Amino acid sequence: MDKNRRNFLKVAGISTLAGLGAPAIVDRVISGKGEGEVFASGGAAGHHGAEPTEHHGEGNTESHKEEKTGTRYGMVIDTRQFNANPKLGVKCVDACHKMHNVPEFPKGDKNEIKWIWLTNHENAFPEHSQQFKDKDTADNKVLVTCNHCENPPCVRACPTKATFKNKDGIVMMDFHRCIGCRFCMAACPYGARSFNWLEPKTILPTPTNPDYPRRMRGVVEKCNFCADRLALGEKPACVAAAGHSGAMIFGDLNDPNSEIRKVLKENFTIQRKPSLGTNPSVFYIV
């Protein structure tokens, strides 16, 4: 038994060392270092760690000290325009869902799939003051969708890299790799993700857009900032549906001369749940 004990002490020593080393490794992998280009948020996460209070409560990319290289797509949603034109929101939602063959369920159905939808101000911004609402925020709905977070918790959680961050800042889905574990749904603090609880083809027998693939059952989906339209030089479908109203502005947040940066410079904007450090790429003018 004595010998066993000595053996044990050796093992215990080694495992303690391993235990002490593990956090450093975990820290490194969480911040995405060594993850290559796919997980492009790596550098940004490190940046966050260094200056933890940088973005908190900030509604504007101006707070970034260093200018980012590369593209980071983002969106500004001007709720004033949507308030002025109540039909516009539904039009944008329809444009997206038709474009991407999103099957339609009764509203509030547990199996519902939503890429972009309208919700109350208090639901979109639960962390903001709701005590004495002005008429506009009380009466009108707000468009919400995936924020394409700069530090996306969904990407961190996914065990297969089926959800990943592209070089252009878009948080993408690989429907053929997703195992349907729904860890990303638990991780997303914005409820932006939907799961195919049923066979989508049975609910949407004929695709509304034959050029876009329908999904299979058992995978997660969400807004992809219309990555394939962007590749063709077109604007996202919802932005196009909003037309020239200026209600939705899309562009490169890292380009100081872009239209979106101009709008951000001229207006006070907010992000959803800024305190969580996800740094959404969707901004709201309220």
Add this chain to the structure above:
Amino acid sequence: MFEKALKGNTNYRIWLAILGVFMAIGGLCYIHQFNTGLGTTGMGRDISWGLYISQFTFLVGVAAGGVMLVLPYYIHNYKAFGKITILGEFLAIAALLMCLMFIMADLGQPIRALNVMLHPTPHSMLFWDMIVLNGYLFLNILCGWVILTAERKGVKPPKWIYIFVYTSIPFAISIHTVTAMLYCGLPGRHFWLSAIIAPRFLASAFAAGPALIVFIALILKRVANFDAGKEALNKMVTIILYAALINAFFVGLEFFVGYYSNIPGHMHTLQYLFFGLEHHGHMYNNLVPFMWGFVVLCIGGIILLAIPYTRKQNEFTLGLGCLMIFIALWLDKGIGFVLGGFVPNPLHEIVEYTPSLNEIMITIGVWSTGFFILTILYKIAVGVEHEIEN
């Protein structure tokens, strides 16, 4: 050694047959789910994890609980546990197999499950969970089997096996810690976002696992003539008591932080679980009975195990106390913890979850499969014990 599982008296066969029926029903229900999709469950867009993942979380704890036998026996050389340590190891095997079955039942694309290994993703806690769960399963199968074989031959187990036995101890801690990290690292889920989750999981595991073992040991004494020994059971009850008390203490701390700080996000889920949450004039409270069941059974169980008479003189009350603790912790972790965490949803809407019949039958099917495996493993272990005695 497997031949020992084949011979058994009528009760043994009837018990296995009953489990077999539930396994078959569960299997049929799973085929239905496999063909139709997870829409056959009560889960949905807002409550995206249900019974499967909550059972998984609880059973990881049951598996880890076995270490409360392994550790005193192998490290502190506590001889009284000699006979029942194998029960802990075999319980871990059955519980882990149930965990893996629940994970598979929960996947939308189970056929692609291997993607977790084909595309290893170290920043995902699910990846690490898979590693430690499979590692712990391997360690328990290996250690249990080698040691039991040696015992049967009447020789000392080979030296090298102790390396694996000692490794299994940090592994037991890690499986439940990493499982806690699935939850406590998610931003925006306030109920889960608490550093106390991992220690609380461990405390409840160290009560639930041993409670089940004591309960089963009392049954084995009657039906299989297997006596674990008074001293061993008594020591385990002490462990159960302390662990259950620490778990209750941690739950109390969560209440303090939530209600004293008065931060709505930290109160909502507790309010929903224990008292019901009112929202737009509607009262949402479908988990309240379960949570008060937890409180009552936990207190009742602790009392039964703490009073010397009910603990030492009366095996019925001892078994009842252990069963009450086990069920209480199942309600706490196997129901409340996971399901409650989704209320309210990220948009502060409230959606309630009710499992579907199909889902419940699959869940019962997995539990039955687990107990089927456990019965066979225990049959073998007890058979070897008897062989040595003769």
